[in-house]
Amino acid sequence: MATEIPVMLVAEASAAVDTVHASTDAVAGMHEAGAALHSKVFPPFDPSSFGAQLIWLTLTFVILYFAMSRLALPRIASIIELRKARIDGDLSAADAARQKTDAAITSYEAAVAAARAKSQAIAEETRNAIKADIDAKRKSVEADLFKTIADAEANIQAAKSAAIYHVSEIAADTVKALVTQLTGSATHDEALKAVTTVTKE
Amino acid sequence: MADPNKVDPIHQFGLTNIFTFGDGGLGFTNSALFMVLTVVLIVTFLLGSTTGRSMVPGRAQVVAETLYDFVANMVRGAAGAEGMKFFPFVFSLFMFVLMANMFGMIPFFFTTTSHIIVPAALAILVFLVVVGYGLYRNGFKFFKLFVPAGVPGYVLPIVVPIEIVSFMSRPISLSVRLFANILAGHITLKVFAGFVYSLGSLGILGFLGASLPLIMTVAITALEFLVAALQAYVFAVLTSMYINDAIHPSH
Structure with a gap:
């Protein structure tokens, strides 16, 4: 029996590869050969179980389909979408921050240059002011001196x-x-x- | 089957009634039980692993997202962006077949896909979806599917019937491929495992000889895991390609 069954199954498998019809014919043949014993029918081809299996398959697959299309898949899609948005947002934020840093560096350098120019201008101005002041003071002193001299001479x-x-x-x-x-x-x-x-x- | 010492590789496919609804009504068999378990496992896993909606996913969520991406890329690759409206359908098919096959790999568990009616029903469903959507979307242009472009007119009388026959045989090939692989695999596994048992009971020489089918059993178990996953993949890929035909009937 142990050797008979694989041989029988090889025949079954080859029949299965042909067409479903051929296979069901084989089952019918087996059914006759297997006398009245229900267990002798090759169960995968037993048409008496088809109806119940179809009902359960329909029921379970419809539930699965709606659970997938209404609950699970939209949720996973939203998770992936959210993560993608987050990553993109973070990347653009990082890019914006980098650009901001660059701008800050540029403006800092500009500010330093401006400050340097301003300090030079102030130094120049101060120098000129001091010089002008000194000149003016010297002139007035000189004028005073000349006046005194002239007065003295007149006296x-x-x-x-x-x-x-x-x-x-x-x-x-x-x-x-x-x-x-x-x-x-x-x-x-x-x-x-x-x-x-x-x-x- | 009555003799406990005899190995019966068919026994694993037998249906047993667990309980019956009403008097002689619809029976809840082990097959139905494993369909329900398959769906319950898929739904609980996918919903349970994603309840956190973590930005940084845990292990379970990675698996769920990988499955999603895997099937989504498959559908998008085969049927384009428009095919994505069938993504839940293909995903359900893939998960159902995969989980049913994988359940079958656990000893004493029933393999729902080993009964021809289950893959056949799924394949006919795919066929009806393809034909229905193809006619709904393209009308009579859907029949261009049977007339390959660029074929000279005098060859058409030969080509068109071939195309029609190949199209019509799709649900058969789709279901038989899955069913035959699972059935043959489980029987082979059982037969080799039976050899281990029968040889082992023949004394010391048989005990040594039993190591050969034992190695085979281990190897075939590994192969069957591959087949279980591969057949689910093949089923889903072919479904995607058939859906592509419904959307773009001109070759």
């Missing part, structure tokens, strides 16, 4: 001429006194005139 001149005038007055007084002593009469004007004539020579 000296005034003092000199005053001194000279006083000399003439004294000489005129002396001359008048002398002439009065000698001649008895002489006016102040005459004396002054005479002195002037003398000093001019």
Whole structure:
């Protein structure tokens, strides 16, 4: 029996490869050969079980289909979609951050350059201002000095001429006194005139 | 079957009633039980692993997402973006066949796909979906499917019948491929495992001889895992390609 069955099954398998009809014929043949014993029918081809199996298959497969199409697959799809969106978002955020960093570096460099230029300008300006200030102060001091010198010179001149005038007055007084002593009469004007004539020579 | 010492490789395919609805009504067999278990496992796993909706997925969620991506890429690759409306259908088929096959790999578990009616019903469903959607979307242009473009007119009387026959035989080839692979695999496995048992009971020489079928049993078990996954994949890929035919009937 142990050797018979595989031989019988090889025949079965080859029949199965042919067509379903051929196989069911074989089953029918077996059914007759197997007498009334239900267990002798090759179960995979037993048409009496087809109806019940079809009903259960329909029931289970319909449930499976709706569970897949309504619950499981949309959920997995949304998970994958969400992850993809997240990864894309993170990547673009990273890109944006990188661009921001680049912009920050550029603006920093620009700011440094501007600050350097500004500091140079301020230094230049300060230098010029100080120079101008010094110049102005020096000029005013010089002007003051010149004025003082001029005043002093004027004072000296005034003092000199005053001194000279006083000399003439004294000489005129002396001359008048002398002439009065000698001649008895002489006016102040005459004396002054005479002195002037003398000093001019 | 009555003799416990005799190995019966057919026994594993037998249907047993677990309970019956009503008097002589619809029976809940081991086949029905494993269909229900298949669906329950798929739904609980896919929903359970994704309840967290984690941005950084755990192991279970990675498996769920990988299955999703795998089938989604398969459908998109075969049938294009428009084919994605059939993605839940193909995904359900793939998961159902895969899980039913994998359940079958556990000892004492029933393999629902080993009964011709289950793959046949699924294949006929695919066929009806393809024909129905093809006619709905393309109208009579759908029949261009049977007239390959660029074939000279005088060859058409030969080509068109061939195309029609090949199209009509699709549900048969689709179902028989899956069913025959699973059935043959399980029988082979059982027969080789039976050899181990019968040889092992023949004394010391037979005990040594039994190591050969034992090695074979291990090897075939590994092969059957491959076949179980591969047949689910083949079923889903072919479904995607047939759906592509419904969307784009002109070759």
